[in-house]
Amino acid sequence: MISKKSIKNVTSQTQSSGPEASCAQMLLESSAELLPTPDGVALAIMEAWENENTTVQQIARLVQMDPSLTGRILKLANSAATGRRPVASVPEAIVRVGIQTVGQLAVAFSLIGNESVINCPAFNHQKYWTRCLLMAVLSRGLAKATQVAPPDDIFACGLLARIGVLGLASVYPEAYSNILSTPRPDLIVQEKETFGIDHNELSEAMMVDFCVPRALAEPARYHENPTQSGFEQESRPHKIMTLLHLAYHLSEVAIRDDGNLTVKASTIKVICAQLKLQEGRIDIIFNQALDDWREWSEIFNLSTDEAQNYTDLDFDVADSFLSPNEPVTSSVETLSAAIVADAEIFDLLSGKLTQLGFPALHCEKATAAMQLAMNRQANVFFVSQKNTQFIDMLRGAKEFDASYVFFMLAKTDAELEAKAYLAGADDVITNDIRVTHLKARLKPAMRMLKRYERWRNDRTELRRIAKELSLSHRQQQLLALTDQLTELPNRRAAMEALDQAWSGSIRSQTPCSLLILDIDHFKNINDNYGHDVGDEVLRAVAIILKTNIRREDTIARIGGEEFLLISPHLPTRDALVAAERLRKQLENAKIDAGGETICITMSIGMAMREDTMRHGEDLMISADKALYAAKNAGRNRIALNSAGQIRMLKNDK
Ligand SMILES: Nc1nc2c(ncn2[C@@H]2O[C@H](COP(=O)(O)OP(=O)(O)OP(=O)(O)O)[C@@H](O)[C@H]2O)c(=O)[nH]1
Incomplete structure (x- = not known):
């Protein structure tokens, strides 16, 4: 089976087998020194x-x-x-x-x-080869019994069928270790996403590189996912692949460590029928293979402690034949079929779909099918030639992106196929498609729908997180700008508001007044009634201020017992009237706090924007000077600082 071509010559063969082959080829060439x-x-x-x-x-x-x-x-x-x-x-x-x-x-x-060259922590060299060896001897045993291919050729094929795993572990030790450490079902997807190639594709390329004939390397590539191979039933590659698939599962189940991989008895039956192998012979082949395996393992110093005899294997937990990487139930969850065709075609196809576990709904007309799509009752559509307009309707609306469309032809016709794809069909099949082919063609549909579902879930989750984040961001912002005691804007918020009012006032060339209001002798309240009562008084003052200002005014607490009122647009006279009204309101208020009725007064320093001022801070300084004057003048009064001149405005009672 080994060709005399040099490795270099053989690798050049791998270039012609499509995008994965070229990806594999690039890896083989770029990482030749790292690959085993x-x-x-x-x-x-x-x-x-x-x-x-x-x-x-x-x-x-x-x-x-x-x-x-x-x-x-x-x-x-x-x-x-x-x-x-x-x-x-x-x-x-x-x-x-x-x-x-x-x-x-x-x-x-x-x-x-060659263990020493691999530095991939999650890759267990011993366990890997132990399994490969068991798969090799099982493959050989099955080949002897079925005569599908020369047993010794199949032995090498079984041994190397998973060489891509070793390849990835050798070339990308760290990244692959991370992938191996995560749950298994996503292994192939993760490999593809991370390296652009999965271990099965690499296995095929490496096997060809090792001079294993393509006739064996290709079936080996699909030993995990036979439904993706596209090999004709009964063909030699199909039989070799099926044999390797069985050997793979038996070896995995025999040395399982995660309990996830199992083979259903009915699956064994199907495979045996495909290989024309008497079911009863499997246990003999398996137990014989175990003996051979122990022999070989001893030669290679590999451990064989973990293996179980055939009779001890658990075959009835789940059917892994469809795809060991994909739980069967998930496909049922995501796929609901509808046949958009006349009764004759429906009868032809629905039986096959039912056989595969996907009973289909029937619509003779495109409009009825659209109804199904809209109600989300179907996401996989089999559309006959007569109903092409349904594809147009479906593809016309974005919300039906998560639908998979099979276009059905009476017989193969390249021109019609091209038209169907252009119209938006995802796949084209003939009305008389065989069940096994249909099963294989449904896989991409399931994958697409699942991917879409995952994407939709991710998007919903992302939106939720974004919403939460923006909510909490806004809450945080609000928190940072709010005075916790009075729930009024705090000093920082007041300064921002002042900047805005200042710019607005300049832009509109309208007045802007600023009042600093300070409770008189507030220390006494704290001293006489306690700090908590002082707090209550502050809260009450905040409410009085809040409820007695205009909508366009801003009131903020800028210090202990100090408040700021920004009042845009009011001329000085009106601003003074409003300030006096506020002072009086505060003076007359009877505040209930800590069981006491407390009266307060406030001194108010006031300033108006003047042309000589450069920014809002100048206004603050001016109002502050006025406040100082109001306090000095006996409190409970308003002082206006106008062009540096301070006027007391409180009328003596
Ligand atoms: N209860 C309470 N008291 C506060 C708070 N912040 C500052 N104070 C108090 O407010 C008082 C301010 O006292 P002073 O600066 O002497 O001013 P005053 O007693 O109001 O006297 P004048 O302003 O001169 O009329 C101090 O006793 C501070 O402890 C607060 O959040 N809660």
Whole structure:
């Protein structure tokens, strides 16, 4: 099975297989030194093995260049599994073990022994190879029983089917470690998002790079997700893939550590039917494979403690055949089908959909189908040729983006297909599509709908968070600008308001008055009644001020017992009248606090914006000087500072 082409020549083959292949190719080329590769002896053995004229003696000479490989081949030749007389010579051991097995052993040994180069903390080298080896021997056992492919070729295929995992762990040790540490179901998605390639794609590319024929490497790529392969049923690649799929699941279940991967008995039945394998033979193959595996593991110093016998396996928890990375139930949750076609086509398709677990609704007319879309009763539509207008209607509205449309043709027709895609169909199928193909075609629909659902959930969540944040941001802002005791704007807010009023007054060339109001002898209130009563008085004063000012005025608490009133647009005379009214109101107020009735007075310093002033602060300074004067003049009065001249305005009672 190993071609004589050099690794370099073979890698160039991988370039022609589409975008993933080129991504894999780029990785192979850019990270050649980091990726695990068989060592020189292994490669030489593989090349020699391909040559029909190579003798056992020549292989033996190559094997003997590597003492540990020699020891392992002798050990395998003399293992209990062969049940024959011991051999001591390498050529004899090679004959007994089989030349191909020697080649595989060389490859496996050089890869398995390469532990030191990987520095990916979450990657368990031992466990990884233990599973690969079990998958290899299981694949070989199944191949022997089914004759799907030469058992030794399948052994190498099983061993290397997951080499991409090792590849990613080698090339991106840290990032991959982070991914491996997260829950498993997203592994492939996460790999794709992070590296642009998943381990199965890389496995295929690396296998081709290791000279494994494409006929084996391609089926190996889909061993986890057979429904994505697109291989024809009954075809050889399909059978190889199915065999590897079964081996993969049996190996995972046998050495499971997370309890998530299980194989349903009915699934085994389906696979056995596909492989034309008697169901009853599986346990014999499995237990035989376990013996072989223990043998091989011993040779490679790998632990086999974890494995269980076939009879101990739990097969009935969940059906993982659809896709081990995707819980089956989720697809049912997200997919509701409707067939937009006449009764004949509906009958043809609905049975198949029911078989797959998706009973479909029927609409003969596009309008009825639109109704279903609007009511969210269906999100996957099978649309016949007659109902193309439904696709136009559906694609015309953004809210139906989360709908998947299959366009149905009576027979393949490239021109109509192109038209359907242009109209907005997601996929085109023929009316007589086979169930298995339909199942495969539904996978992208499920994926798309799930992605959309996730995106919608994420968006809702983001909106909620953004709303919460902006709410809390606004609350925080408000908190930062509010005086906690009186709930009036605080000094900072007052200064902002003053700036605004100042600019507005200049812009509109209207007056702006500023009053600083200070409770007289407030210390006495605290001293006589206590601080709490003082607080109550402050709150009461705030309410009086708040309720006796104009809507366009701003009242703020700027200090202990000091308040600021900004009054735009009022001429001096009116501002003075308003201030006097306020002073009187405060003077006459009877404040109930701490069971006492407390009376207060306030001194008010007032200033008006003057052309000589440069900014709001000048107005503050001016009003403050007036306040000082009002206090000095005996309190409970208004002082106006006008062009530096202070006038007392309180009328003596
Ligand atoms: N209860 C209470 N008292 C406060 C608060 N902030 C400042 N004070 C008090 O307010 C009083 C202010 O006293 P002074 O600056 O002497 O002023 P005054 O007693 O009002 O005298 P004049 O302003 O000269 O009339 C001090 O006793 C402060 O402790 C507060 O939030 N709550």
